[in-house]
Amino acid sequence: MSLVSKSVLEMSFAGDEPPLEYIVKGCNFAPSDLSSCSLSSLFPVIDISLFSSSSAHSNSKEEVDIALETLRSALSSTGCFQAIGHGMSSSFLDNVRDVAIQFFELPVEEKQKYARAVNESEGYGSDMIVSANQVLDWSHRLSLRVFPEERRRNNLWPENPSDFRGTLLEYALKTNSVMDLLYKAMARSLNLEENSFSGQFGERSLMQARFNFYPRCSRPDLVHGVKPHTDRSGITILLQDREVEGLQILANNKWARVPVIPDALVVNLGDQMQIMSNGVFRSPMHRVVTNTERLRISVALFHEPEPEKEIGPVDSLVNEQRPRLYRHVKNYGFINYECYQKGIVAIDTVKI
Numbered sequence: 001m002s003l004v005s006k007s008v009l010e011m012s013f014a015g016d017e018p019p020l021e022y023i024v025k026g027c028n029f030a031p032s033d034l035s036s037c038s039l040s041s042l043f044p045v046i047d048i049s050l051f052s053s054s055s056a057h058s059n060s061k062e063e064v065d066i067a068l069e070t071l072r073s074a075l076s077s078t079g080c081f082q083a084i085g086h087g088m089s090s091s092f093l094d095n096v097r098d099v100a101i102q103f104f105e106l107p108v109e110e111k112q113k114y115a116r117a118v119n120e121s122e123g124y125g126s127d128m129i130v131s132a133n134q135v136l137d138w139s140h141r142l143s144l145r146v147f148p149e150e151r152r153r154n155n156l157w158p159e160n161p162s163d164f165r166g167t168l169l170e171y172a173l174k175t176n177s178v179m180d181l182l183y184k185a186m187a188r189s190l191n192l193e194e195n196s197f198s199g200q201f202g203e204r205s206l207m208q209a210r211f212n213f214y215p216r217c218s219r220p221d222l223v224h225g226v227k228p229h230t231d232r233s234g235i236t237i238l239l240q241d242r243e244v245e246g247l248q249i250l251a252n253n254k255w256a257r258v259p260v261i262p263d264a265l266v267v268n269l270g271d272q273m274q275i276m277s278n279g280v281f282r283s284p285m286h287r288v289v290t291n292t293e294r295l296r297i298s299v300a301l302f303h304e305p306e307p308e309k310e311i312g313p314v315d316s317l318v319n320e321q322r323p324r325l326y327r328h329v330k331n332y333g334f335i336n337y338e339c340y341q342k343g344i345v346a347i348d349t350v351k352i
């Protein structure tokens with residue numbers, strides 16, 4: 001049978017067993033491979049309104065310092081936390097989830113209008129096939145560049161549902177402000193000048209959206225929704241499904257479930273923050289698992305530096321105890337993409 005004869009969604013509807021191309025060999029999905037650590041200590045919930053200068057007077061310095069320390073500690077251990085106090089209402093976050101579900105539930109001919117072309121990263125499709133023996137992910141995706149505006153490919157932005165474009169734009173603008181706040185807070189948590197990280201991204205930094213759709217699977221013990229990877233971004237902000245869990249992060253060599261907190265945003269760092277922080281902060285390995293009962297969606301926004309801009313470890317994070325770990329690099333997003341195609345760990349290629 002041909003590799004792409006049936007889509008993941010069709011197989012899910014039919015209750016098919018996953019074909020060989022989707023089966024992960026030698027991967028341990030056993031419960032004993034899951035971390036037994038307290039999930040709230042691995043992925044703390046942080047009220048990020050404490051980092052905003054407009055709320056500086058109403059919060060005690062002590063409260064802010066504790067939040068900064070929790071941030072520093074989470075990002076230097078698991079590289080991930082759950083943000084509340086981001087200023088987006090519960091109903092707005094549900095709108096974002098709703099447009100995602102409505103798009104993926106459209107008839108296939110309608111979705112195909114936005115199909116990703118071969119060798120392109122933007123558009124609607126399934127796992128990109130980059131090698132003959134690749135194991136495929138049990139998911140469908142829609143990837144769209146949001147910023148800068150001149151790099152937007154409007155023809156790939158769905159017109160259906162009718163509020164898709166407006167909702168994505170509003171969500172991306174709000175998330176952009178959250179990211180700004182976080183870059184500054186991360187710098188403050190390490191006693192650095194506030195713009196130490198954000199200043200490296202450039203005026204025309206990139207924001208990429210990825211809508212993920214994971215249909216139910218009859219054999220979740222055999223497949224990945226998304227195979228293990230690190231993100232190539234600086235920061236990734238992930239809106240999880242309101243109810244269905246699936247994201248797992250590798251912490252102390254065990255996979256840890258990231259719990260669903262409906263109105264929280266999952267913040268996880270990407271490789272470019274690991275580079276800029278000279279390895280102080282971590283870009284976590286993560287994966288998505290599926291289940292037999294319910295489909296799952298998520299919406300990830302990835303923020304990356306302007307490709308022409310060189311990024312590298314902040315000078316004051318390089319010292320005798322912590323020698324420079326990474327070289328300066330331009331267009332890491334592209335390096336990461338090429339490495340993915342060759343099956344190489346991208347961040348290793350910029351190590352000194």
Ligand SMILES: O=C(O)CCC(=O)C(=O)O
Pocket residue numbers: 210212226231238240246247286288297298300
């Ligand atoms: O669906 C998720 O929870 C995570 C997806 C993800 O890791 C990604 O899109 O890079």
Ligand SMILES: [Fe+2]
Pocket residue numbers: 229230231286
């Ligand atoms: Fe990811």
